[in-house]
Amino acid sequence: LASFSTAEATVVLRENGKTREKTLTMGTLNPQVKAVEYAVRGPIVTKAGDIERGLQQGQKHPFTEVIKANIGDSHAMGQKPITFLRQVVALCSFPELLDSSSFPEDAKQRARRILQGCGGQSLGSYSASQGVDCIRQDVAVYIEQRDKGVPADWDNIYLTTGASDGIVSILKMLVSGQGRSRSGVMIPIPQYPLYSAAISEMEAVQINYYLDEDNCWALDINELHRAYQAAKEHCHPRVICIINPGNPTGQVQSKKCIEEVLHFAYEENLFVMSDEVYQDNVYSPDCQFHSFKKVLYEMGPEYFNTVELASFHSTSKGYSGECGFRGGYMEVLNLDLEVKAQLVKLLSIRLCPPVSGQAAMDVIVNPPLPHEPSYLQFHKEKSAVLGALAEKAQMTEQILNTVPGIKCNPVQGAMYAFPRIFIPPRAVEAAMSLGMSPDMMYCLRLLEETGICLVPGSGFGQREGTYHFRMTILPTTEKLKVLLEKLRDFHIKFLKEYAPLEEPKRSEDDTQEALKQFR
């Protein structure tokens, strides 16, 4: 029995001399799957996992620990769960605990209400495809409060498996046409790679609009017009996606900017997808989160009653960081009624979002009130998380900006810094000769030499000739300091190696000076 590989097929000689080819090979794989890229869990992350396992098995590296700053995974970086949320989920999971005196009444009341909404009063039943009714109602109440009274109808709320599920479902509805009438999807560059991956898998047309790095990654309305007009030549632009607060850029959009985007979408008949999963993650005192829905409402009924909008939220970010529960919701506005029925049909194929994730979502939209027993602890835990994130956002920006050849915009919100890094021409050449993007080579060497795992900017998109990486601000303050210092040393060494004659503009003293204020 001989077995060998070719580029097209793996072939096995049968006993009878015939050959049996593999059915599924790189040659026969769905080309849309092949085309998909997803950097947040790309080759660097795989390599980081390998190194981690190696360390555990006693392999030697120039470091003792891999620091994963590649993904917005708060608990993995040491953040503790919000007690109240976990109490409610545990009570729902094992309702015998409802008789236990060690759980507070408000947690029990939440759990009873959720269970009442579940088939057979069990988290183990499928929920309706749109989610548990009472949780959708709670989401609508939350949105109304968040938006200072702008009405929210729970019929427009769909619970989802994380935000990704909702985003992919809405995109899927919107993709149609062939050739020049194929749907075009406008996305920011840099973007969160879920968008490019979904667009590529669905063979829609990706329309890049570039955020303005020189202006704190703000969205520039002129750039939207430029991108739209250019795209109209070869596709039918139908959707604009916005991420606010931004991932990976950390910018928070101004109300004026949102108005401009919505006006543009109104004029050009675009469907608006507003990714607002970081709505609780705003750190800069000059910034405030404005929901697209509220701004649309304030623009008047002409806008509020016509622009088709889907906005997305999740349990994974904010102050709870419950990624593993895969909870989320979307709210749709002005969706055609028949289309809504089609959306429910599409969602019904995956049966329902995980019900424990729905329960977690419920706690986030329906937290303890001031008069309830869990309020103080909840509030303390929430403030501690958001306070620490705000401090780390500031620290990350400031320290990075002391490093020669790194320039970091303010981390106004979300969980990431996306600094620009100077990569000397000789390093660019070296990367090219390895068939690698220069920022990929940079991040790979960083990982190999320091154990720090970041994602190259090319995974998110960046203007040609500029290089970046995305790092989360999630490590504990102590670990983040270590990370930033190691990163600094690596960067200086990298510059020395590839541009030995250039004079660094800042010295190590600047970094130490900046670090002091966070001690």
Next chain:
Amino acid sequence: LASFSTAEATVVLRENGKTREKTLTMGTLNPQVKAVEYAVRGPIVTKAGDIERGLQQGQKHPFTEVIKANIGDSHAMGQKPITFLRQVVALCSFPELLDSSSFPEDAKQRARRILQGCGGQSLGSYSASQGVDCIRQDVAVYIEQRDKGVPADWDNIYLTTGASDGIVSILKMLVSGQGRSRSGVMIPIPQYPLYSAAISEMEAVQINYYLDEDNCWALDINELHRAYQAAKEHCHPRVICIINPGNPTGQVQSKKCIEEVLHFAYEENLFVMSDEVYQDNVYSPDCQFHSFKKVLYEMGPEYFNTVELASFHSTSKGYSGECGFRGGYMEVLNLDLEVKAQLVKLLSIRLCPPVSGQAAMDVIVNPPLPHEPSYLQFHKEKSAVLGALAEKAQMTEQILNTVPGIKCNPVQGAMYAFPRIFIPPRAVEAAMSLGMSPDMMYCLRLLEETGICLVPGSGFGQREGTYHFRMTILPTTEKLKVLLEKLRDFHIKFLKEYAPLEEPKRSEDDTQEALKQFR
């Protein structure tokens, strides 16, 4: 502001006299989404929900309760969760409970092990895209034991969001080519509509092979050959899907039959997808579950080392019935190494399966052992569920077969009966004039007159001119009796209405006689 609807677009007059068309209408919706059908949550189920809400609001109907026998949702039908499973999930959700003396040690040990495998020891972290390592290891051990020592490598185990997620992912990999070389997917008729929905959404070619209703819905190898040869004319058959035990048919495949299928797949270079989510649900004493993997192994290395196989399991069925947790796994065999990397990439876009669902899956593959404190209770609960299902499977078959014009094959396994119903020609005509399939009209009338919610056979596929419905055997024994009696009365009334001159071959006494043995 005027708003009106047309078939193609909803149009709103703008203040300036221009019109703003909706972007997303039935006219512009993705045609693949429009083409998808999913009967298990189709119009009948929507209507059942409406009636249920109406009843709650005091509307009058000729019944006081909707009985939902449309979906395999055990807990919604009153089945209680397995205590041990829920204890482990609660402990994982709220680890403070690990200090509580009210939880048994074996549950705590499972929870500690799972948490050890989670980032930051929290269910709230993303797991690896393939799932938590130690749970994948437990799955591999479970499979080896189930298959009496056939080796299982945890590198081939992927945890999934229910079984559906895995099935859709594997199908997605396999779809390629255009025109006559487009991938063809062989599926049983009747089938579980996830398959037809996914095939339609991916624009693959559906190849029907008909199960033999006259032979207890057995798979007939000659029918496979017929379907394959016919399909080769217009597509490239690349996959064969098998559901064993069968959904909606309840048949359990013999070892000989599985060998024939595997030999066929080997000869024709087909990828085998084996949906084994009902592997614990075998009731007929003459039947036994054989995994496709074990049979492949026993056919010798020539087969075991070449045939590409993906098999699927889930937390939703079996004796636990934990649908809401969306847990599941798949095992792949003989997958090309590069293709495996592509699969992980594809799965990484959805980040990870819900981690509490992974924990639930772990309990199912790693239940209490005889020496452990929870063993007795676990065993008792498991046996009670499976014993009741076996009784209800037998009862359903026997009672249905006492009704004139209904013929039901033995429910050897799974959770459904798929009886054939005689629909008189005049009723067929009446349905056609309503633009409805006859079994849809039958099920709608059944719902309206009795409150019983079933799914028409046309949602699963059936030979032309034959009519069926799918009903679950999940209601409690008492409720199932009520359901079956109501169904009998409805059916006789339906026959009298549309075929008043035909003499029923069986009388009500037969039904009562058959019911007696289950009292």
